[in-house]
Amino acid sequence: MVISMSTDVKRGITAVPDNFIPLIEIDNLQVEYLAGRGSVRAVDGVSFSIGKGEVVGLAGESGSGKSTIAQAIMRILQPPAIITGGQVLIGGRDVLQMTDRELRKFRWDEVSMVFQSAMNSLNPVATIGDQIIDAVMAHRKINEHQAREQAKEMLQIVGIESDRIDSYPHQLSGGMRQRAVIAIALALQPPLMIMDEPTTALDVVVQREILAKITELREKFGFSILFITHDMSLLVEISNRIAIMYGGEIVEMAPSRELFENPLHPYTQGLMASFPALTGPRKQLEGIPGSPPDLISPPSGCRFHPRCPHRFGPCDSVHPPLIEVRPNHFVACHLHTTSEGSAQ
Amino acid sequence: MSEQRDLVLDIKNLTKHFPMGGMRDTRKVHAVEDVTFALPRTEIVTLVGESGSGKSTTARLISRLIEPTSGEVIYNGKDVLKTQPGGASLEYRGDIQMVFQDPFGSLNPAHTIGYHIERPLLIHKKVSGRKALKDRVHELLDTVGLGPADETAAKFPYELSGGQRQRVGFARALSVEPKVILADEPVSMLDVSIRVGVLNLMKRLAEDSGLSFLYITHDIASARYISDHTNVMYAGRMVEGAPSDTLVHEPAHPYTRLLLSAVPNPHAGLRTQETQARGEIPSLIDPPPGCPFAARCPHVMDVCRQIMPGAVTIAPHHWVRCHLYGDGGESPLPNAANSVG
Numbered sequence: 001m002v003i004s005m006s007t008d009v010k011r012g013i014t015a016v017p018d019n020f021i022p023l024i025e026i027d028n029l030q031v032e033y034l035a036g037r038g039s040v041r042a043v044d045g046v047s048f049s050i051g052k053g054e055v056v057g058l059a060g061e062s063g064s065g066k067s068t069i070a071q072a073i074m075r076i077l078q079p080p081a082i083i084t085g086g087q088v089l090i091g092g093r094d095v096l097q098m099t100d101r102e103l104r105k106f107r108w109d110e111v112s113m114v115f116q117s118a119m120n121s122l123n124p125v126a127t128i129g130d131q132i133i134d135a136v137m138a139h140r141k142i143n144e145h146q147a148r149e150q151a152k153e154m155l156q157i158v159g160i161e162s163d164r165i166d167s168y169p170h171q172l173s174g175g176m177r178q179r180a181v182i183a184i185a186l187a188l189q190p191p192l193m194i195m196d197e198p199t200t201a202l203d204v205v206v207q208r209e210i211l212a213k214i215t216e217l218r219e220k221f222g223f224s225i226l227f228i229t230h231d232m233s234l235l236v237e238i239s240n241r242i243a244i245m246y247g248g249e250i251v252e253m254a255p256s257r258e259l260f261e262n263p264l265h266p267y268t269q270g271l272m273a274s275f276p277a278l279t280g281p282r283k284q285l286e287g288i289p290g291s292p293p294d295l296i297s298p299p300s301g302c303r304f305h306p307r308c309p310h311r312f313g314p315c316d317s318v319h320p321p322l323i324e325v326r327p328n329h330f331v332a333c334h335l336h337t338t339s340e341g342s343a344q
Numbered sequence: 345m346s347e348q349r350d351l352v353l354d355i356k357n358l359t360k361h362f363p364m365g366g367m368r369d370t371r372k373v374h375a376v377e378d379v380t381f382a383l384p385r386t387e388i389v390t391l392v393g394e395s396g397s398g399k400s401t402t403a404r405l406i407s408r409l410i411e412p413t414s415g416e417v418i419y420n421g422k423d424v425l426k427t428q429p430g431g432a433s434l435e436y437r438g439d440i441q442m443v444f445q446d447p448f449g450s451l452n453p454a455h456t457i458g459y460h461i462e463r464p465l466l467i468h469k470k471v472s473g474r475k476a477l478k479d480r481v482h483e484l485l486d487t488v489g490l491g492p493a494d495e496t497a498a499k500f501p502y503e504l505s506g507g508q509r510q511r512v513g514f515a516r517a518l519s520v521e522p523k524v525i526l527a528d529e530p531v532s533m534l535d536v537s538i539r540v541g542v543l544n545l546m547k548r549l550a551e552d553s554g555l556s557f558l559y560i561t562h563d564i565a566s567a568r569y570i571s572d573h574t575n576v577m578y579a580g581r582m583v584e585g586a587p588s589d590t591l592v593h594e595p596a597h598p599y600t601r602l603l604l605s606a607v608p609n610p611h612a613g614l615r616t617q618e619t620q621a622r623g624e625i626p627s628l629i630d631p632p633p634g635c636p637f638a639a640r641c642p643h644v645m646d647v648c649r650q651i652m653p654g655a656v657t658i659a660p661h662h663w664v665r666c667h668l669y670g671d672g673g674e675s676p677l678p679n680a681a682n683s684v685g
Contacts, residue, residue: 061535062506203394204562208606230536233608274536276543276569278592278609285569287540291505 025049029086044248057235060245112185116197122169129165154183175206247303254329264331353383358415377580388557390567393577403526408432441517445529447509451501458497484515507538579636586662596664
């Protein structure tokens, strides 16, 4: 494993950067949805950090809590969802304690967000130029002419001709709309962008272009990305580190290539064995039997144990903690709690 | 493609033009244009393409949910468009079944799972008597892996996960003992971990029950996983067809190559090469003559903008519609692009 780690370092992107400086730290975040039958712990004690210039991927099935984390960081959760505990620290301040005034500055200036469906996140009755100008003028003391120039520049950066600035969203194709959304998110050059399934609604060819553009921009401006998707193969390509969510918890977190080559949690292994390969031998795949957990009454012990092919003694009673079993490789699984080097 | 094979479906020159809708608007959307392919008995054949490429429309034309503008749908040797000009017979509708993309929208929330499967059994008169009906419903639920059947039959759609609902879709399609199932993106809305289960179900049904599948997807890797033969659609036209493995390893059409190069593939490591072509699917409203991919094609020639190329067979069961492949069948393209991934 040590060998593959060092080759990753050479490749430069998939390993944890040597000069890891945390930009944002999420500590023991808890979010509950108040539902009729009781409350749902959608996010249950999630902790991780994102370094400066780092891309962290968050993967998991629908209902695993990955989008809820993104919305909690931005403080845009709506009731019945409430944040019941934890901290989100950026530059020594806790986002969860910010006043509305502070939040207004924090959003867009420090963190911007790209939502899943570009078609729905743009205002259909305003031109894309106006939507960028709005964001810029709300945060910067510049006049409209300057803001318009900046909007043109942003559009060019994401690969839209600047004379499309007066186009309405419906005049653009899906790929261009998603670029426009990225232009808006980039407009104030925040140090962190949260991208929640930014390419899921797009065709593969367009997806490839958008990803190439995101990677290019990140290299140019050096911002960090929290990249959320259910598509593991995509994450392995784009992110430095990946966290795997299951039932509201992180069950495994590791540098991308390490996670891809050496998944330790049975759920991660199941996910990896769930997408057919494009090349190589045609293997029979099994997927993961069973269904995602009901979070109103989550399974006791490890939440994955009802679907786990390796369950044994403690799995249905003891909740496994997330521990570092190899450098930077964390896993929450009883198969690995007893092995060497697991003590923390 | 003239050799003798046992074809359950033989689609020839299928075309569908939708009118634009305006009173004086004579323009037409060329959704499906001159599509020809075959579905051999007990095989799984894939139609792969991006959204808007006409793959779902093709399935709807074959099932006769909509009527084609022209072309032939030859089922068991007979052109059903000629023998049943007024619409499909009940028998044809029973033989050709569809499974839809959205398992959340295709079940009625007010009815139990059992009800959904009973309805086609009664309409198509497949069973007689209450006991036989119940037994058949349970048998079908067991077939698609939804046991214990008596519990599942009493449940409502909201009590099932997406994967389970999609299995109900299959049980419902199977209830009328079809010969062909047209599966329109049956797994694209399911979670990754349960997709494989549904794909494996299709494989098993093709092997054990003698069913033939037309699998429609945008995911070329899953096409390779379950199907024998894959056809690529672009802007309403069929541009290439080959055995699924050959298509992935030796793609001939520049569009197929583009599609393959765009698939995220962690096995290949970080990709360094830029995707060759840019842009998006052209407008299908009264398209200009020539190859629809000409505007994006890195190898475009003058002839491409004037004449739609015919199908050229370049290897056994492997054909392509591209001017790069002339009568000699020689490829002037660099071979390097073959090693995708």
